[in-house]
Every structure is written in C-alpha cells, then in structure tokens.
Amino acid sequence: MIESPLVxxxxxxxxxxxxxxxxxxxxxxxxRVSEGVVRAARLFESFISPNFTSRWSDIQQGTIESLTxxxxxxxxxxxxxVPIGLGAARNLAPWWVYGICRGVIAASRALQDxxxxxxxxxxxxxxxxxxxxxxxxxxxxFLSKLLADDIEEIDPGQVEAIRATGAGFWxxxxxxxxxxxxxxxxxxxxxxxxxxxRESSVIGIVGAGGIGATLNTALDRYEFDTAGAIxxxxxxxxxxxxxGAGAIRKRFA
Amino acid sequence: MLRIQALTKTxxxxxxxxxxxSLGVExxxxxxxxxxxxxxxxxxxxxxxxxIEPSSGxxxxxxxxxxxxxxxxxxRERRRIGMIFQEYALIExxxxxxxxxxxRLGYTGFWNSWFRRFAAQDVQRAIAxxxxxxxxxxxDKRADALSGGQRQRVGIARALIQQPELLLVxxxxxxxxxxxxxxxxxxLTELCIENRLAAIVNIHDVVLAQAFLPRIVGLNxxxxxxxGPASGLTAEVLTSIYGEEDWTxxxxxEGGSDDGEPLVIARMEAEQ
Numbered sequence: 001m002i003e004s005p006l007v008x009x010x011x012x013x014x015x016x017x018x019x020x021x022x023x024x025x026x027x028x029x030x031x032r033v034s035e036g037v038v039r040a041a042r043l044f045e046s047f048i049s050p051n052f053t054s055r056w057s058d059i060q061q062g063t064i065e066s067l068t069x070x071x072x073x074x075x076x077x078x079x080x081x082v083p084i085g086l087g088a089a090r091n092l093a094p095w096w097v098y099g100i101c102r103g104v105i106a107a108s109r110a111l112q113d114x115x116x117x118x119x120x121x122x123x124x125x126x127x128x129x130x131x132x133x134x135x136x137x138x139x140x141x142f143l144s145k146l147l148a149d150d151i152e153e154i155d156p157g158q159v160e161a162i163r164a165t166g167a168g169f170w171x172x173x174x175x176x177x178x179x180x181x182x183x184x185x186x187x188x189x190x191x192x193x194x195x196x197x198r199e200s201s202v203i204g205i206v207g208a209g210g211i212g213a214t215l216n217t218a219l220d221r222y223e224f225d226t227a228g229a230i231x232x233x234x235x236x237x238x239x240x241x242x243x244g245a246g247a248i249r250k251r252f253a
Numbered sequence: 254m255l256r257i258q259a260l261t262k263t264x265x266x267x268x269x270x271x272x273x274x275s276l277g278v279e280x281x282x283x284x285x286x287x288x289x290x291x292x293x294x295x296x297x298x299x300x301x302x303x304x305i306e307p308s309s310g311x312x313x314x315x316x317x318x319x320x321x322x323x324x325x326x327x328x329r330e331r332r333r334i335g336m337i338f339q340e341y342a343l344i345e346x347x348x349x350x351x352x353x354x355x356x357r358l359g360y361t362g363f364w365n366s367w368f369r370r371f372a373a374q375d376v377q378r379a380i381a382x383x384x385x386x387x388x389x390x391x392x393d394k395r396a397d398a399l400s401g402g403q404r405q406r407v408g409i410a411r412a413l414i415q416q417p418e419l420l421l422v423x424x425x426x427x428x429x430x431x432x433x434x435x436x437x438x439x440x441l442t443e444l445c446i447e448n449r450l451a452a453i454v455n456i457h458d459v460v461l462a463q464a465f466l467p468r469i470v471g472l473n474x475x476x477x478x479x480x481g482p483a484s485g486l487t488a489e490v491l492t493s494i495y496g497e498e499d500w501t502x503x504x505x506x507e508g509g510s511d512d513g514e515p516l517v518i519a520r521m522e523a524e525q
Contacts, residue, residue, distance in 0.1 A: 160336075162344075165357075166360075175347070179345070179346045
C-alpha cells in the first residue's frame with residue numbers, strides 16, 4: 001500500500017515502538033492480578049452453582065420490577081414515538097412540524113441511557129419510576145427515528161394513488177403509509193422490548209430499580225452465587241424475548 | 254368536458270415541464286398522449302387532479318375550475334377523476350378487495366375506512382367490477398401475490414369504482430409484456446366506452462396507441478406538437494414529436510401493415 005519501502009518500514013517501526021512504549025506505561029500490579037484471578041475463579045465457580053434460594057424474594061421482586069418497567073416503558077414509548085415519527089418524516093409533515101419532531105428525536109438520542117437514568121434518579125429518587133422514564137425516552141429516540149426514516153423511504157406511488165381517490169390525510173396515512181411501515185414497526189418494537197429489558201438491568205445499577213439493583217446489591221455483598229443466578233435469569237429472559245421477537249416478526253411480515 | 258388552458262409547470266429546480274398546454278377532452282372521448290420521456294406527459298395528467306401543482310393556467314372539469322381549489326373541495330373533485338398508474342400503485346399488503354374499495358375512500362368517513370366498513374353498495378360494486386375485470390377468484394389474495402397484468406386490472410377496478418367522469422392513465426402498459434399490454438388496453442377502452450368515460454392515456458408505445466386510441470396528442474418538451482386522429486401520425490409528425498428517426502415502419506398508412514410491429518400484433522390477436 002505504501003510505495004516506497006523506506007517509508008513503509010519507517011511507518012511499521014514507528015507503530016511498533018509506539019505500541020511498546022504504550023504497553024510499558026500500563027502499570028501492572030501482579031499481586032492484584034493474582035487476587036483478581038482468585039476472585040474470577042470464585043465467580044465462575046459460583047456461576048456453576050448459582051444460588052436462587054437465599055435471596056429469592058429480592059430476585060423475584062427485581063425481575064418483576066424490570067419486566068414491568070420494560071413493558072410499560074415500551075408501550076408508552078411506542079405511543080409517543082408513532083406521532084413523533086409521523087411528524088419527523090419529510091414527505092408527510094410541513095417544515096415546522098418536521099423541525100420540532102426531529103429536534104425531539106435528537107434530544108432523546110443525545111444522551112446515553114445511563115446518563116439519562118442518573119438524571120431521572122436525581123429528579124425522582126431511586127426506584128423503578130426513574131427507570132420507566134429512562135426507557136420511555138430511549139424508546140422514543142430509537143423508534144421515532146427509525147419510523148421516520150422508514151416513512152421517508154416508502155413507495156410514493158401508493159400515496160399518490162390513495163390521494164388521487166379523494167381520500168383525506170388520515171386515510172392516506174392509514175392505507176398508503178401504515179400498510180407499508182407497520183411490519184417493520186412491529187419488528188422494531190419487538191426488538192426494542194429485549195433491548196429495554198437488558199437496559200433495565202444496566203440502569204438498575206445507577207439506582208433506577210429493577211433486577212440491576214438486585215444484581216448490584218449481590219455483587220456489593222460478594223454474593224457471587226446469587227449474582228450468578230440473577231445473570232442466568234437475565235440471559236434466560238433475553239433469549240425468550242429474542243425468540244418471541246423472531247416469531248412476531250415472521251407472523252407480521 | 255375537460256378543458257385545459259395555457260397550463261404551465263416549472264419545477265423548483267427551474268425545469269420547465271409544461272410550457273402552455275391547452276387541450277380539450279369531450280365526454281366519452283379517449284385520447285392518447287404520446288411523446289418522448291421527459292416531454293411532460295406525467296406532469297400534465299398530474300396537474301389535472303393536482304397531485305402536482307401547476308404554475309399557471311386553468312383546468313376545468315365540467316363546470317368546476319380545479320385550479321385554485323384546496324382542502325375538502327379539491328378532494329371532492331378528485332373523486333370525479335380516476336387514476337391508473339404504470340407501476341399499478343396498489344397497496345401491496347392489502348387484499349385485492351381492500352385495494353378496490355380504496356377507490357371509495359373519498360366517499361367514506363375516516364373511522365369507517367379505518368375499520369374497513371364500506372357501504373354495502375360499494376362492496377357490491379367492487380364484486381361486480383372484479384367480475385368484469387376477471388379477478389373474482391383472487392378477491393382475498395394480497396395484491397403482492399398477483400402478476401403484473403392482474404395488478405393492473407385491480408388498478409383499473411380501483412379507478413372505476415370511483416364512478417369517475419374522467420380517467421387519467423399513466424403508462425398503463427409500460428411494465429407489462431406485449432400480450433398483456435394489449436389485453437389491458439382493450440379492457441381499458443372497452444370500459445371507457447361502456448361507461449361513457451373520458452380518458453387521457455399516457456403511452457410510450459406508438460403502435461399500441463394507434464391500435465386503441467382514436468385521437469392522439471403529441472407532446473414534446475412541454476408543448477403540444479400534434480393533436481389529431483391516430484391515422485394522421487405520419488413520419489413527419491412522429492419526427493416532430495420524437496425527433497429524427499426512421500419512422501416509416503411505425504407511421505400510419507406508410508407500408509406498415511405487412512411487416513414489422515403490426516405483423517406481431519396481428520399474430521398476437523390471432524392467439525387470443
């Protein structure tokens with residue numbers, strides 16, 4: 001790729017010496033590494049023998065909280081994302097509606113979910129309500145953007161044909177637009193359900209309730225066997241969501 | 254019945270698609286609009302039902318001036334004009350029946366159309382039309398399960414269920430094979446005659462236009478360069494519409510009927 005052999009070798013040598021120096025700056029404390037390895041071994045050991053029983057009521061409460069958060073936030077998010085998505089499609093909305101809706105989308109996508117969760121926890125206190133708000137915002141950002149982009153790419157011929165019959169605006173939306181975007185909207189919503197569940201376990205760590213809070217407590221107490229049980233539950237539920245989403249997508253294709 | 258006067262359309266990018274087109278269509282008259290790609294054929298018919306906003310000029314349908322209407326008044330007048338498209342423009346995921354009934358949306362309230370509650374007489378008419386265009390066995394199929402020719406028949410039924418006075422037909426056969434093209438054109442002209450419908454048919458295929466459409470309007474670069482009977486399409490006229498080419502095999506009455514495309518047509522007619 002580099003013509004001159006001199007430049008090529010110089011570049012390789014430069015990269016190699018940079019890497020050598022960079023690695024040299026990493027201060028490895030070998031005693032701590034060995035302690036870490038021991039802890040890691042204990043962690044994996046606990047995963048092999050997960051403990052569902054001793055903290056079962058906490059786990060149960062956390063799981064139910066997370067699932068509730070996921071479902072309510074997804075439903076609220078979809079209900080808000082659909083009108084915003086319609087308004088953010090350039091081929092449907094007048095420029096000022098488009099501007100406002102694209103602004104809402106940009107705002108709700110600007111911040112990472114964990115940061116949004118920290119804000120909501122600060123505003124509304126610890127617990128699942130902050131988590132519900134976080135996931136709702138994230139669902140709006142995700143779905144309305146993808147929905148709007150989808151609407152902008154629909155076949156304009158179908159819209160023309162329905163307008164030509166003398167149909168009103170909402171009839172055009174129903175027949176020509178919705179019928180083209182709904183299969184993908186359903187697929188995206190199903191996908192977002194499992195993202196939201198995973199997110200609910202992450203934002204729990206910053207205090208927004210749910211299974212994440214339970215997991216965080218278990219790790220703080222060095223109860224790795226309980227943590228292992230929680231992780232297995234998360235993996236199980238995410239896999240169930242995954243299969244469910246696939247089945248739903250197939251049904252509505 | 255339809256009167257177009259000094260219609261112009263200049264797009265935002267400065268492209269002048271129509272430069273003062275005047276045209277009259279009488280009730281029950283079928284005209285073929287021919288011309289090269291980019292001559293303004295699609296723009297012209299879309300300016301009639303205002304899917305495209307004309308820059309200046311007037312369009313009158315019967316007693317009503319269409320230019321200048323807006324909102325509900327425009328939608329009410331659109332119900333009088335059926336439209337048929339090159340790529341059929343069916344709602345792919347809906348059934349044949351729903352697609353045909355979509356032609357009645359202008360007469361159906363939003364909530365009734367949302368729950369697909371169409372008037373009983375609309376459903377009766379849809380069934381009758383599907384019978385007429387030969388698709389009664391496909392009534393519950395999704396539009397995307399049909400062949401090109403079948404889809405265009407659904408498109409025709411959707412336009413006719415409006416009970417329009419005028420049909421705007423945009424390249425009805427451009428996506429179809431020659432045999433299907435001819436059967437679609439035949440169906441279209443028959444239906445126009447049965448219902449005393451006026452129609453403007455944009456069409457690329459000069460031979461097909463001559464075979465089915467008695468009056469031809471030639472458009473070139475946004476100007477009407479020919480308006481007369483199909484038999485008047487001589488080599489000179491075709492040159493003025495499309496530009497310099499060897500038109501002797503296509504032109505009407507000039508040694509065409511015993512070789513070239515007309516022979517192909519005769520053979521296809523024999524097949525049917």
